[in-house]
Amino acid sequence: MTDPFGVLPDPNDDTPKYRPSLNPDDPIVSSLQKALKSSRVKSFELIDSRWNGNEVMKYECEDDKVYFVKMNRVEDPSVFVSEGVSLSALAKTKTIKTPIPLHIGKLPKVGDIGPGSFMVLEYLPLVPFGSMRPDNQVKLAQNLAELHSSKVHDELHKGRFGFPTSNFLAVTPLNNTWCGGWSEFFSRRLNDQLNRLHTEKAYGPAVLPTTNTPLDQKGTIILNSLNLLLGSDHAQITPSLIHGDLWVGNTGATKAEVVVFDPAACFAHSEFELAIMNMFGGFEDTFWNEYYRLMPKAEGFETRAKLYAFYHYLNQLNLFGDSTVAKQCDDIATDLVNTLNEINIKNEFQ
Template sequence: MPTLIPDLESAISIATGTPFHVKQQRSVGGGCINQAFVIGDAADPARRFFVKTNRAALHPMFVAEAAGLRALGAGIRVPQPIAHGISGDTAWLVLEYLPLAGSPDPELMGAALARVHRITPTGAPRFGWEIDNTIGCTKQSNRWHDSWVDFWREERLLPQFRLARQNGFDFGVAGEAVLDKIPDFFRTYSPQPSLLHGDLWGGNAAGLADGTPVVFDPACYFGDRECDLAMTELFGGFGSRFYAAYHAAWPVDAGYAQRKTLYNLYHIINHLNLFGSSYFGQARQMLAELLRGG
């Protein structure tokens, strides 16, 4: 990556209006998808930026991430996107560096998520997003739909089922039956499109020193707000104070308890497609639960 650092210096200088020259560089955890590091300025070591890199072909993933962060920033603190680009065979995204200090304050987090969910699409109340993005490194189609049931079936569950079959995991008639059953979960509930983080588990949220919530690594779209809430419960939960604060700001519908399995099925099958057979049994159990209920 011989041109990466000069390209970063140039892009940051242009974006911020202040010259930037890298003096300090240290690697940090970038998750299981990207590589990441923090760079500091020669003139002002306290002036730092967070940089994510991946293959050049994945530059659209960073474009979509930047768009998602900008949208989420209207309701919750995010690392602001500074610039993105390609240097040789490397795609990169420069973000504001935030000194994260552990978990977010749960009450502030719950209230902030409710604010995010109050953000709706301009114009007609449709489900989808301005561009496609990724969930992990799986392509996520955000084609606009007027019907939430159609969106969830066509743009979320059906692509994951097809990918699972390509990867050797066939759910057979159970998968088809759940796809056919989706309308049953919405007989008395008509969700309105809300801005969603889209990948909201504990690893994608943190707090500043004063507890201010910060979210990152989004997979945004406009959908049923219950999708975000469901995922917060999938890998350990955010704690009772978070949920109490969210529900105080915006209570959920009584049918959420059943629909959260429908929504989390998407993420479990995605994990199956990304990480392998250890998620196959869990996905089958969720399918059986959905076929018993609704």
């Protein structure tokens, strides 16, 4: 999968780059008025800005229509197309609220930056820290359990793991080609992360310039014994639609309901969703107690939780190359290899 991300611009510099305006010829303004039939745009404001260059704006029109607009000055429109497909898939389950994608367009290249793209979304009046309220933590747990149990897409996935489109975890490209079993799909995902450690990215050099490092060696052992770590019933794992990037920063709430956004959806093991949620925190005991009441932990859960955490820590290492994260990856890999040794010893005496 081609990396569609260019070199990310520093948002604080004064380098020539596309800047939103109220000019009728502005690509965002034009799309609101022409594609979405809104009246004249009267204002816009920055709502959120993230490290990968994504910015979320609020646009208001004179006919009282309001929109979220998510833009990136260096992304190909295909990135937002894949996100839009994820949002639509989640929305179709009617289990958890997401902003509805309305339009995707291109941003011009200005100076050396671009071209980029943008996505217009349904505006949702989010309450500050709304998803952190105890009652909303319970609602989120209930909604997520309903999502993971939904049968709406059974005819789409047909028992397979993957997704109709590839997508991105932050700026990491994800191969969602359909696989018949979870072990095969997750093995490919994990192998991609391990290989990416040695790949130069548009946003930085390879994390590990040499191959066959201790982390590589442990990663190979884990890949070769993946079925043991997934558990004896791994072949019975069934696909659930997951959000795919559900850290607390991708949750919110209106006065009426909990909201999730910025997904990287796929049909996967429902437990895979939980790893990134545990990694970054922000989900309280009220959430976990309710979720596990509705979706009880299956045998082997703790080992799989470490395995899925390993994947997400590898992704963080690939994104940022941080030495602290590198140690966390190595510690988890060591723990998983030790677990495999214990399983093998146990099997010898059975």
